[in-house]
Amino acid sequence: MFTVVAEDVTKTFREGRETVAVLKGASLHVEAGEVVALEGPSGSGKTTFLSILGCLLSATSGHVVIAGEKVDQARPSACQAVRRRHIGFVFQQFNLFPALTAAENVEYALNLKGVDGTAAKAQARELLERVGMADRMRFLPRDLSGGQKQRVAIARALVASPSVILADEPTANLDASVATQVLELFGELARREQRSLLIVTHDPRVRHVADRVVGIADGRIAA
Amino acid sequence: MVDLGLKTLLFDKVRFLITVSGVAFAVTLVLVQGGLFVGLLDNSTITIEKLGADLWITSKNSPNLDFVHQFPDSNLYRARSVPGISRADNLILSFMQVALPTGAEETTIVYAMQDFSRWGVPWELEAGSLDGLESGSFVAFDESASKRFGPFEVGDYREVNGHRFRVVGKTRGAKSFTTTPLAFMDFHRAQELQPDLLSGKTSYIVVKLAPDADPAAVKAELERRLPYNDVYTAKAWAERSRDYWVANTGIGFNAFLTVFLGCLVGVVVVAQTLYTSTMEHLKEFGTVKAIGGSNLDIYRMLGQQASIAAVVGFALGYVPAELLKPVIAGAGLKLIIRPELTAVVFVGTVVLCLLSAIVSFRKVKNIDPALVFRT
Numbered sequence: 011m012f013t014v015v016a017e018d019v020t021k022t023f024r025e026g027r028e029t030v031a032v033l034k035g036a037s038l039h040v041e042a043g044e045v046v047a048l049e050g051p052s053g054s055g056k057t058t059f060l061s062i063l064g065c066l067l068s069a070t071s072g073h074v075v076i077a078g079e080k081v082d083q084a085r086p087s088a089c090q091a092v093r094r095r096h097i098g099f100v101f102q103q104f105n106l107f108p109a110l111t112a113a114e115n116v117e118y119a120l121n122l123k124g125v126d127g128t129a130a131k132a133q134a135r136e137l138l139e140r141v142g143m144a145d146r147m148r149f150l151p152r153d154l155s156g157g158q159k160q161r162v163a164i165a166r167a168l169v170a171s172p173s174v175i176l177a178d179e180p181t182a183n184l185d186a187s188v189a190t191q192v193l194e195l196f197g198e199l200a201r202r203e204q205r206s207l208l209i210v211t212h213d214p215r216v217r218h219v220a221d222r223v224v225g226i227a228d229g230r231i232a233a
Numbered sequence: 234m235v236d237l238g239l240k241t242l243l244f245d246k247v248r249f250l251i252t253v254s255g256v257a258f259a260v261t262l263v264l265v266q267g268g269l270f271v272g273l274l275d276n277s278t279i280t281i282e283k284l285g286a287d288l289w290i291t292s293k294n295s296p297n298l299d300f301v302h303q304f305p306d307s308n309l310y311r312a313r314s315v316p317g318i319s320r321a322d323n324l325i326l327s328f329m330q331v332a333l334p335t336g337a338e339e340t341t342i343v344y345a346m347q348d349f350s351r352w353g354v355p356w357e358l359e360a361g362s363l364d365g366l367e368s369g370s371f372v373a374f375d376e377s378a379s380k381r382f383g384p385f386e387v388g389d390y391r392e393v394n395g396h397r398f399r400v401v402g403k404t405r406g407a408k409s410f411t412t413t414p415l416a417f418m419d420f421h422r423a424q425e426l427q428p429d430l431l432s433g434k435t436s437y438i439v440v441k442l443a444p445d446a447d448p449a450a451v452k453a454e455l456e457r458r459l460p461y462n463d464v465y466t467a468k469a470w471a472e473r474s475r476d477y478w479v480a481n482t483g484i485g486f487n488a489f490l491t492v493f494l495g496c497l498v499g500v501v502v503v504a505q506t507l508y509t510s511t512m513e514h515l516k517e518f519g520t521v522k523a524i525g526g527s528n529l530d531i532y533r534m535l536g537q538q539a540s541i542a543a544v545v546g547f548a549l550g551y552v553p554a555e556l557l558k559p560v561i562a563g564a565g566l567k568l569i570i571r572p573e574l575t576a577v578v579f580v581g582t583v584v585l586c587l588l589s590a591i592v593s594f595r596k597v598k599n600i601d602p603a604l605v606f607r608t
């Protein structure tokens with residue numbers, strides 16, 4: 011069963027008179043529980059591809075199916091629903107809410123996905139325990155290290171058990187040993203819970219946790 | 234529910250303070266300007282309200298309480314013969330000159346009646362009494378006159394239109410729109426002082442209805458019997474007087490302008506701080522979307538932030554407006570902040586703050602979703 015199906019995805023950006031074809035027929039299938047690393051030079055369209063899979067950006071053509079649901083950018087509310095139900099994001103910059111504590115950051119994501127009150131509090135605690143952040147629940151992001159922030163972000167991405175986790179350079183802002191820890195945690199969680207994990211990266215360490223490494227070149231995905 | 238909007242708003246305390254003080258400043262400005270406007274207009278018709286007449290008979294097409302034309306005082310008898318009237322009296326309102334010890338002259342507005350005791354004017358006596366006003370050259374001045382005429386006491390003498398009068402009373406709060414102080418004297422004495430103008434004349438006939446009388450019917454009958462006069466209910470006459478000041482002096486426009494500018498200041502401050510704050514948090518909003526939130530979730534958050542800024546700003550702006558009351562009273566002006574004004578300003582503040590959030594809504598709507606991945 012594929013949780014991510016992308017076929018012949020193209021994306022063209024228009025900048026004034028010029029058009030830039032970034033994706034020229036990119037296809038990718040990811041199975042449940044599979045960890046895939048996506049590599050490629052800077053500017054090759056990795057983030058663009060990830061944004062399309064995550065239903066944040068519309069493809070110019072081609073089609074995308076996430077966990078059996080067709081992603082249709084023409085219907086933003088349907089897109090939002092796919093995102094809410096099936097996708098968790100992890101970012102290079104962590105993107106935690108600076109005004110919320112670690113626990114609240116996770117809890118807020120739960121709220122957005124329809125979990126409220128004490129249930130949300132309990133689940134947030136449990137998720138933070140899973141990423142080893144039980145002792146930092148009440149810390150604000152500014153009081154956490156990079157690795158700790160990324161752990162919180164991972165906990166947040168795991169909220170409501172999404173089928174697909176999309177991570178864009180999750181280790182780029184972390185130093186070597188922390189990056190390895192985070193990656194191992196990430197891989198383990200994905201496999202144990204049968205989540206598909208697509209990691210965009212330049213980091214060779216990702217290869218150690220990935221089941222498969224694909225590259226992107228000239229707007230296409232190559233194995 | 235984690236309150237991301239509130240927590241983010243309070244996270245940057247300095248920004249929050251700037252936002253609410255902007256709102257507060259605008260609120261104070263609008264309340265004070267609005268209150269002064271109401272206060273001025275209140276002065277302009279205070280005697281109409283205090284006198285307690287149900288109907289006012291005026292000369293034809295009188296524009297305003299203070300701008301009088303005289304008409305024969307014998308009209309009073311025709312008025313009195315109308316059924317349904319419990320009392321009707323002549324009332325003179327005339328500008329007269331008071332000589333100052335320095336040799337200069339100041340204007341006063343003289344109210345003259347045969348018997349003030351039956352009517353509600355003057356309504357507050359600080360010293361002396363108006364009893365026996367008719368038995369000599371007696372006058373009562375309003376205490377506010379001391380600002381223009383210099384300090385005076387009951388028992389002092391002052392020259393009014395060249396005649397020596399003994400001050401027998403000192404009233405309080407009796408001022409006109411132009412803040413000219415009022416004076417009170419006997420009806421016939423006033424006629425004697427300005428024979429050319431007032432001999433055999435009166436400025437108004439004020440009418441009190443019998444308890445069971447039908448005001449409309451009495452008014453119609455008065456109009457029939459006095460075709461060269463106008464008849465107004467006290468309320469209509471006060472409104473006409475006020476409208477005159479609003480329309481024919483700058484004050485209406487002036488009040489409108491400051492209120493408008495106050496609102497503008499408030500909107501600009503709130504819109505600007507909300508907008509810069511939105512711009513700074515754009516990535517967070519993008520993140521809200523990425524982790525499953527909708528535009529609506531973000532709009533709600535912005536709306537909530539704007540409302541909080543409005544409510545806190547209003548509260549902070551209301552207090553100084555209240556505190557300014559004694560200061561303004563010290564300057565001889567009246568600041569009247571009626572509940573209606575307060576309510577309008579409150580609702581206006583909230584609405585305008587929400588409107589200024591709309592600028593940010595547009596930004597959020599067009600947010601580049603891939604923003605969340607950017608460094």
Ligand SMILES: Nc1ncnc2c1ncn2[C@@H]1O[C@H](COP(=O)(O)OP(=O)(O)OP(=O)(O)O)[C@@H](O)[C@H]1O
Nearest residue numbers: 023024025032050051052053054055056057058059
């Ligand atoms: N909104 C946009 N408008 C115009 N061009 C864009 C836009 N977003 C991306 N591009 C272009 O698409 C190309 C691919 O960008 P993308 O961010 O996907 O690359 P990337 O592979 O993620 O690079 P990096 O490794 O540096 O993050 C770039 O040439 C970029 O300029």
Ligand SMILES: [Mg+2]
Nearest residue numbers: 056057058606
């Ligand atoms: Mg990128």
